[in-house]
Structures are given as C-alpha cells and as structure tokens.
Amino acid sequence: EPEVTQTPSHQVTQMGQEVILRCVPISNHLYFYWYRQILGQKVEFLVSFYNNEISEKSEIFDDQFSVERPDGSNFTLKIRSTKLEDSAMYFCASSQTGDGYTFGSGTRLTVV
Amino acid sequence: QKEVEQNSGPLSVPEGAIASLNCTYSDRGSQSFFWYRQYSGKSPELIMFIYSNGDKEDGRFTAQLNKASQYVSLLIRDSQPSDSATYLCAVRRRNNQGGKLIFGQGTELSVKP
Numbered sequence: 001e002p003e004v005t006q007t008p009s010h011q012v013t014q015m016g017q018e019v020i021l022r023c024v025p026i027s028n029h030l031y032f033y034w035y036r037q038i039l040g041q042k043v044e045f046l047v048s049f050y051n052n053e054i055s056e057k058s059e060i061f062d063d064q065f066s067v068e069r070p071d072g073s074n075f076t077l078k079i080r081s082t083k084l085e086d087s088a089m090y091f092c093a094s095s096q097t098g099d100g101y102t103f104g105s106g107t108r109l110t111v112v
Numbered sequence: 113q114k115e116v117e118q119n120s121g122p123l124s125v126p127e128g129a130i131a132s133l134n135c136t137y138s139d140r141g142s143q144s145f146f147w148y149r150q151y152s153g154k155s156p157e158l159i160m161f162i163y164s165n166g167d168k169e170d171g172r173f174t175a176q177l178n179k180a181s182q183y184v185s186l187l188i189r190d191s192q193p194s195d196s197a198t199y200l201c202a203v204r205r206r207n208n209q210g211g212k213l214i215f216g217q218g219t220e221l222s223v224k225p
Binding site: 041 | 144200202214
C-alpha cells in the first residue's frame with residue numbers, strides 16, 4: 001500500500017537553529033498538509049498546500065515556518081529559528097481528492 | 113467551548129463487546145466528519161468518514177452522524193484487544209476539498225481480553 005514517507009524519524013536541535021522536516025507524499029496525491037501534535041495534546045493543523053501554493057495556514061504557522069515542494073516529489077517544512085515550544089511530533093499528510101488523507105509516520109522534533 | 117469535543121476516557125470494554133465513541137462539534141457549518149485511530153507513538157490512521165446524516169458501515173465499524181445535534185459517533189462491534197488505541201474525531205468546516213481538519217482530543221479505548 002502506498003505510504004507517506006517522513007524523514008528523519010527523530011530530530012534533536014538546539015534552540016534558535018533551523019530545521020527542515022522532509023516528506024515524500026503518495027505519488028498521485030494533489031493535496032499536502034503539515035500537522036503537529038505536542039505530547040499529550042491534540043493533532044493541530046499547520047498548513048495545507050495545493051497546486052504549488054499554500055491554500056490555508058493556521059495561526060501557529062507564523063513567519064518562522066515555511067513549506068516548499070522543491071522537486072515535484074518532496075514536500076518540506078522549515079522552521080527558521082526553533083523554540084522550545086516547537087518540540088512536537090510533526091506529521092505530513094497527503095490526499096488525492098482532499099478527503100480522508102493519509103498521514104506519514106511523523107518526525108519527532110526535540111528542541112533543547 | 114471546544115471546537116471538537118471527545119470524552120478522553122479511558123473507555124474500557126471486554127473483548128467481543130460493542131465500543132461506542134462519541135464526539136460533538138461546535139461549528140454548525142461543518143460538513144465532513146472523520147474517525148482516525150492512533151496507536152501510542154504512531155500517526156493517525158483513517159478508519160472512515162461520513163458526510164450525510166445517518167449511519168455508515170464499514171466492516172466492524174459504524175459511523176453515525178446527527179447534524180442537528182452536532183454529534184458524531186463511532187461504534188466498534190466485536191471489539192478486539194488490537195482495537196485498543198486512541199480514537200480521534202476530526203471535522204472539516206466547509207465542504208471544500210482539501211480543507212483543514214479540526215481534531216478532538218481523542219478517546220482512549222482499552223479492550224480487555
């Protein structure tokens with residue numbers, strides 16, 4: 001079964017450093033998303049991406065965050081200057097039709 | 113008021129019983145409703161989605177939607193220990209493809225052998 005692949009599975013970074021989280025969505029999918037889940041809390045929407053542009057973003061997705069689809073297969077989330085509160089599990093998701101999308105296995109980001 | 117509200121549980125049922133998971137939402141404009149299962153430390157897996165009032169069945173799972181009461185539920189028949197997980201209710205506000213999902217906190221289900 002097709003999968004959404006995320007790398008790395010775990011990233012530890014120092015506060016203030018830039019991180020890039022990488023995702024390879026399912027190949028024929030058109031809609032791409034980033035969500036995050038702080039430990040013990042609910043899954044929160046960050047950003048959606050369709051037709052090579054951001055279609056929606058949350059209040060969490062401030063100027064420190066950016067997304068890119070550099071080569072037609074990868075989908076990246078960049079955090080420019082990480083804060084302690086950015087520590088969370090980050091999930092990439094994709095969908096062919098915009099319904100019921102598939103999540104990747106996640107990247108656990110730890111900011112120290 | 114929380115946008116999507118679920119009883120955090122844990123809900124404990126014996127093996128073979130019916131587990132009933134409930135979810136309420138605050139936005140009357142919500143159009144699409146999703147149930148995900150999340151094992152500890154893993155990503156959410158889609159179980160099913162429902163758009164219309166009434167019941168929708170898929171194997172051992174039945175989703176029920178009542179838009180007038182702003183209520184969604186998931187029934188799991190013949191519960192198995194492998195069903196033990198956190199069940200996430202998610203709501204999409206508008207009937208636009210690709211719109212964001214708003215998740216509830218999740219209900220932890222424990223199925224005892």
